[in-house]
Amino acid sequence: MKNTIYNILKGTFLVSDGAYKKWRLIIFFSVLALIMIASSHSADSKVHQIAQLHEEVKAFRSKYVETRAKVMGLKMESVVRERMFEKGIVPSNTPPVKILISSNPTKP
Secondary structure (H helix, E strand, O other), rough: OOOHHHHHHHHHHOOOOOOEEEEEHHHHHHHHHHHHHHHHHHHHHHHHHHHHHHHHHHHHHHHHHHHHHHHHHHHHHHHHHHHHHHHOOOOOOOOOOOOOOOOOOOOO
8 A cells, every 4th residue: 555655656657567548548637627727718708708798788778878868858848949949940829720631622
């Protein structure tokens, strides 16, 4: 038992007669570990990118709500009336008249 632990610590199992199979296994596990690390880094970068995009979406929504509120304020009749008054356009004192056009000339 003690001798086996010393052999493992010294690395004699890597240079013995059946070491070729062990080296293939070690290289295989090393490649798997590298692939796993690369996959993890890729996933982390995607998570950061998704978080950044969520922040951008929140900013755009906020800007949209702000702009919509501004437009709603500008569409109000009182605001339009004030702006037109500044340009010299005032509302009419007489209401508009509805003109009816019929396709049949006998009916009024």
